[in-house]
Amino acid sequence: MTWIADIIVDVPAMQTDQPFSYEVPDHLVDVVEVGLRVEVPFGNGNRHIQGFIVGLRETLETEVELKAIIGVLDLHPVLTHELLALADEMKETTYSYKITCLQTMLPSVMKSSYTKYVTQTDKALPKIIEEELFLGLAEIEWEQAQESPHFAELLRLKKTGHVDIRYEVTTKNKVKTKRVLKKVMTNEQLQAERENLRKNAVQKWRLLSFLLEIDEAEHGIKEVMETHDISNSAINDGKKLGWLTIEEREVYRDPYALHQFKKDEPLVLNxxxxxxxxxxxxxxxxxxxxxxxxxxxxxxxxxxxxxxxxxxxxxxxxxxxxxxxxxxxxxxxxxxxxxxxxxxxxxxxxxxxxxxxxxxxxxxxxxxxxxxxxxxxxxxxxxxxxxxxxxxxxxxxxxxxxxxxxxxxxxxxxxxxxxxxxxxxxxxxxxxxxxxxxxxxxxxxxxxxNERAVSKATLPIINIVDMKLEMKNALSTSFSNQLLEKLKERMEKKEQSVLMLNRRGYSSFVMCRDCGYVLPCPNCDISLTLHMDTKQMKCHYCGHEERIPYRCPICDGDKIRYYGTGTQKIEEELKELLPDARVIRMDVDTTRKKGAHEKLLKQFGAGDADILLGTQMIAKGLDFPNVTLVGVLNADTALNLPDFRASEKTFQLLTQVSGRAGRGDKSGEVVIQTFNPDHYAIQLAKNQEYEPFYQHELKLRHRGNYPPFYFTTQLVVSHEEEHLAAKKMFEIVHFLKGFLSPNAIMLGPTPKSVARMNKRYYYQTVIKYKNEPELSKGLKVILEESQKEMRNGLRITIDMEPQHFI
Structure with missing residues (x-):
């Protein structure tokens, strides 16, 4: 009898998107289980990769000679039968490879990496290669080989059989351990040992004194060394002399180890x-x-x-x-x-x-x-x-x-x-x-x-400020008079305020007032954003950074000006307008460091700041009873984006951020600044009128043939050459028309709203449909073809029910 394991291997490709059969060696028969990760040979015998066991079966004999599993990478299955079935569902509904779905389910540290080696075969190597690289060794690491001036010759020697390439699965040591000690001798024996010590054996005296004080429990060596001033060498000597034992213990890295959570009781529900x-x-x-x-x-x-x-x-x-x-x-x-x-x-x-x-x-x-x-x-x-x-x-x-x-x-x-x-x-x-x-x-x-849970809490009063009128009155800041006055009132009352601007950075772009030149990102079709704290221009798409220009690179003029407003600039304006205000800014830039998010919110909750300024990360999940004012500096940020969900997202964001005010006994107030005060999303957000918004938006969606009345699928092609991306997108559209009924609606092909990102050009097509049973078949063919196209630098993505179309 032979045990066969069906294994999904770590090669994300259409040809390998199926289980491969491997023989289970006798010494692993009692170890292997469905859901385990294993190391297996793949392709030529020198390539070892990770795989997941998705099935086990016993057979009397095999028709073909199977390769055997090399070893297991886990003590217990890391994926349950349920999660393996869920991976099958994901593979079908997201048009992905199963191995990608399986790896998505696990912590990133559990993804194996691979070490590549150049291995010498039995054939004699040219002397210069032998002396330069191998130096009598049987193999060298690939990175070392690449650094050699003879690397090209090495590759030629591979074709003639002088060398071969070997891959090896590399797993990380993911478990954290700590060294602990436990005393072995009785107190009487330890006392006798201490009495026999030389007078200058200070470290051993301290160690024996510590052992006499403690019970039989384990004690962390690092803590013992720090708290009792005992050296590591003394502890090791204690082990050799039989006073104590030293062992490794697995410990959890607990992100909340330093927090104390006082148990609370369920609240009375309304x-x-x-x-x-x-x-x-x-x-x-x-x-x-x-x-x-x-x-x-x-x-x-x-x-x-x-x-x-x-x-x-x-x-x-x-x-x-x-x-x-x-x-x-x-x-x-x-x-x-x-x-x-x-x-x-x-x-x-x-x-x-x-x-x-x-x-x-x-x-x-x-x-x-x-x-x-x-x-x-x-x-x-x-x-x-x-x-x-x-x-x-x-x-x-x-x-x-x-x-x-x-x-x-x-x-x-x-x-x-x-x-x-x-x-x-x-x-x-x-x-x-x-x-x-x-x-x-x-x-x-x-x-x-329909009601707020706190008995005295009511929905906040929402005021809408027309910024067009404010501009006519020569407004010179980002704050309307109404919002500024209310901020001052809150400070006088020792109450807190939340200000939201959904744009980080100092200014949206930098422009020359002489020739109109706007500093672009060299990799994307978008302008760079000024970040004053780092004195850098940054691209929020690809991460490119460069210094702030002080002269125009086109006309050499010096009239470089900053336009638009970001959270950094608002923070600076607040310092000028309200010099006594204590402001905490929360955005991607200020919360990059681990624990920064929590630290800032803790400060605000403790009353160490009057104003919490941030992007949409402060719109949800915050509950501070002393917050009685919320200001939205620009409600139009997402309103006019080319996305059919723009109004819905605006309504949701305004409603959510407004809900941060008046959550305790004190009543709340909201000021929304907008250049579109009559827009239905803003007007209906004023009183949190979700039902009227839902009915109004539903009619517009029905008229435009959008979700929830239609399903949507987005296909995107990208390439470093624009004409190749466009050509492929047109070919895909022509191909898909053969799988679609006349009832399907195709939008495109068109360039994406940001047509170039990270030196690649993007073209998209959106399909709207109610029931297209043949569409799946066409998309699977495209997925298969996409792998071949990758060799030509083309990337093709399929997104079912996308949330963003920009």
């Missing part, structure tokens, strides 16, 4: 909250895979409903996932869950180090955590027996991944809900039109919270 919770409990108890849409105004206590629903899960011995958009995964959110569920909570998000993410993942995998709180990728948490999945701010576009595989966490969560026969709860003050339409049709179950 009637709306209780009704929503009871409805969900009924579904959980009946093991139904219902999808609920919890629509609640800002401050209506949606999070408390989530917490109590999850508590119901845990009481039943089940687990739960809580997804939050990365942008609003604030320390406040984590704190609420840690206070309620303590060490039962594992957190997964991009703010953690790779080691911390890995350790949090291991806590989940080892069943040491029952509740997972995290951003998009936490949907892959290896939990078993899931009883509830919650997706807060379900309308957020960040739940859709922009890179391959282009999955949407919401739909994968619903898939997992069906698998576990458990409900999925989507929550938002401003649900996406797609989710709200499904609720209206009965596909989702609608739950509504």
């Amino acid at each position: 009637s709306e909250q209780q009704e929503a919770l009871d409805t969900m409990k009924e579904s959980m108890d009946a093991s139904k895979s219902d999808v609920f849409l919890l629509e609640g105004v800002t401050g209506s206590g949606k999070t408390e409903v989530y917490l109590q629903a999850i508590a119901h899960c845990l009481a039943k011995g089940q687990t739960a996932i809580m997804l939050v958009p990365e942008i609003s995964l604030t320390p406040q959110t984590v704190t609420r869950f840690k206070k309620r569920f303590g060490d039962d909570v594992a957190v997964l998000h991009s703010g953690l180090s790779q080691g911390e993410k890995y350790d949090e993942w291991r806590k989940i995998e080892r069943k040491e955590a029952s509740v997972v709180v995290g951003a998009r990728s936490a949907v892959f948490a290896p939990l078993e027996n899931i009883g509830l999945i919650v997706i807060d701010e379900e309308h957020e576009g960040s739940y859709k991944q922009d890179e391959t595989p282009r999955y949407h966490a919401k739909y994968l969560a619903i898939w997992r809900g069906n698998y576990h026969h458990c409900p999925v709860l989507l929550g938002s003050a401003t649900p996406s039109l797609e989710a709200r339409a499904r609720a209206q049709k009965g596909v989702y179950r609608l739950l509504i919270l």
